[in-house]
Amino acid sequence: MRILYVTSEAFPLIKTGGLADVSGSLPAALRHLGEDVRILIPGYPQVLANLRDPQPLVELKWLPAVGNVHLIRGEMPDTGVPVIAIDHRELYDRGGNPYSDALGQEWSDNALRFGILSRIAAILSAQASPLVDWIPDIVHFNDWQGGLTAAYMRYSGAPHAKSVLGIHNLAFQGNFPPEWVEKLGLPRQAFAPEGFEFYGHLSFLKAGIYYADAITTVSPTYAREIQTAEYGFGLQGLLAHRARDLHGILNGIDTQEWNPAQDPHLPQNYDRKSLDKKAGVKQLLQQRLTLHENADAPLLGVVSRLTHQKGLDLLLHVAPALLEQGCQLALLGSGDPALEQGFMLLAQQHPQQVSVSVGYNENLSHHIMAGADMFVMPSRFEPCGLNQMYGLRYGTPPIVRRTGGLADSVTDTNEFTLRHKTATGFVFDLATPEDLLATLRRALTSFGDKEQWKTIQLNGMKTDLDWNRSAQAYLEIYRSLV
Numbered sequence: 001m002r003i004l005y006v007t008s009e010a011f012p013l014i015k016t017g018g019l020a021d022v023s024g025s026l027p028a029a030l031r032h033l034g035e036d037v038r039i040l041i042p043g044y045p046q047v048l049a050n051l052r053d054p055q056p057l058v059e060l061k062w063l064p065a066v067g068n069v070h071l072i073r074g075e076m077p078d079t080g081v082p083v084i085a086i087d088h089r090e091l092y093d094r095g096g097n098p099y100s101d102a103l104g105q106e107w108s109d110n111a112l113r114f115g116i117l118s119r120i121a122a123i124l125s126a127q128a129s130p131l132v133d134w135i136p137d138i139v140h141f142n143d144w145q146g147g148l149t150a151a152y153m154r155y156s157g158a159p160h161a162k163s164v165l166g167i168h169n170l171a172f173q174g175n176f177p178p179e180w181v182e183k184l185g186l187p188r189q190a191f192a193p194e195g196f197e198f199y200g201h202l203s204f205l206k207a208g209i210y211y212a213d214a215i216t217t218v219s220p221t222y223a224r225e226i227q228t229a230e231y232g233f234g235l236q237g238l239l240a241h242r243a244r245d246l247h248g249i250l251n252g253i254d255t256q257e258w259n260p261a262q263d264p265h266l267p268q269n270y271d272r273k274s275l276d277k278k279a280g281v282k283q284l285l286q287q288r289l290t291l292h293e294n295a296d297a298p299l300l301g302v303v304s305r306l307t308h309q310k311g312l313d314l315l316l317h318v319a320p321a322l323l324e325q326g327c328q329l330a331l332l333g334s335g336d337p338a339l340e341q342g343f344m345l346l347a348q349q350h351p352q353q354v355s356v357s358v359g360y361n362e363n364l365s366h367h368i369m370a371g372a373d374m375f376v377m378p379s380r381f382e383p384c385g386l387n388q389m390y391g392l393r394y395g396t397p398p399i400v401r402r403t404g405g406l407a408d409s410v411t412d413t414n415e416f417t418l419r420h421k422t423a424t425g426f427v428f429d430l431a432t433p434e435d436l437l438a439t440l441r442r443a444l445t446s447f448g449d450k451e452q453w454k455t456i457q458l459n460g461m462k463t464d465l466d467w468n469r470s471a472q473a474y475l476e477i478y479r480s481l482v
């Protein structure tokens with residue numbers, strides 16, 4: 001099967017979050033199953049610089065609003081998956097990240113930058129595609145950035161591939177003022193509730209939900225949650241209406257990149273049989289972050305975007321109580337300035353117990369994942385979440401809220417799950433400081449019982465987190481469409 005995988009980020013070319021991890025892994029896993037996958041991605045400078053063996057592919061002429069566009073073909077540097085990059089200097093050759101400038105301000109022409117991504121995806125998915133020898137059967141486009149793909153396909157009138165929208169986060173919808181309808185060459189009559197209009201705006205994500213042949217999201221629980229008012233961000237009605245075409249498939253993880261036995265980011269490697277070496281990684285992390293070197297102090301790890309979604313304000317709230325109990329905290333992340341400042345203040349007040357690194361740091365993220373005793377992820381909502389799965393694999397039991405992919409990937413510790421060797425972490429229900437603190441205290445009690453703790457660690461490390469099963473599930477959906 002020929003599959004065009006449309007994404008705005010893909011590890012290791014460019015990454016701001018979990019979408020990049022998935023875009024790096026899922027196409028590779030599909031290829032491993034024998035499918036013919038190509039990734040379509042904007043040619044940001046990092047993409048053009050990191051692409052293996054880049055070559056001119058084709059020139060698309062006279063695209064509305066942007067003129068001529070060159071497509072470059074190359075390969076993913078690690079997996080060799082073919083990549084098509086959109087080379088357009090004016091749109092993509094900028095600093096900052098794919099969505100915003102260095103100060104965090106969103107690019108004012110994002111509607112155009114990602115409208116073009118969608119438009120080109122539609123052009124390449126048509127039977128009359130300029131890539132004459134490669135006509136896709138499936139176009140799998142992701143999040144709001146690819147959201148207009150199926151709408152462009154519908155209104156081109158030409159025969160085309162089947163379309164699948166992958167939702168990684170319903171909170172980001174790509175809603176723009178109505179004048180963009182015309183600027184992006186979309187038909188005015190479709191600016192309606194039965195179309196891509198959403199509360200007076202052009203909504204990229206709603207367009208995807210409305211026009212795609214099938215919709216996937218990244219965990220079964222999230223697929224159910226987004227059909228309710230609490231998690232649907234206003235789109236719950238339409239999602240419920242499309243429930244028959246909506247599938248929740250839990251993400252896997254890249255088990256090469258995230259493998260404590262051979263992770264080059266770690267000062268020392270370990271696996272299930274040499275789990276005691278994890279203590280050395282912890283000691284070196286305490287040194288690196290100038291925390292008090294104490295093997296017995298429970299070290300809590302956090303690597304996260306600092307946003308309302310991630311619920312870290314709850315952790316900040318209960319941190320003083322935890323520090324009083326002798327805990328340490330190693331946090332890496334960036335985002336909401338108030339949260340950044342809150343955690344930095346805590347670190348100033350407790351330099352031996354709290355370390356806060358603001359920014360993005362691939363190497364430190366691996367070191368925290370391995371060196372921490374437990375990983376905290378109190379998300380208010382979490383479509384899938386990857387870090388809790390990295391925690392499982394690194395023998396760092398996750399403390400998570402029962403929502404989305406967190407609920408689907410972590411099994412709470414209790415008498416029953418201990419007896420059946422299924423306990424892998426600690427799960428709480430309410431997004432309140434009280435519920436989080438009570439659950440952290442449960443985890444600390446368990447941490448004090450060395451044997452029980454090791455059982456929980458080993459259960460997690462044995463969990464099957466590979467992409468293979470999920471890739472099979474995607475394939476079944478593709479097959480059902482063609």
Ligand code: ADP
Nearest residue numbers: 017018304305333359360361362365385386387
């Ligand atoms: P989301 O995509 O919502 O941010 P995920 O858990 O799916 O959440 O994925 C986040 C990914 O980004 C993980 O691979 C995580 O390690 C990484 N990450 C997040 N913040 C940072 C950071 N400050 N430095 C390094 N990696 C980070």
Ligand code: GLC
Nearest residue numbers: 018019168218382383384385
């Ligand atoms: C989004 C979600 C996260 C998910 C990731 C990859 O960023 O917030 O929960 O793991 O996409 O699907």
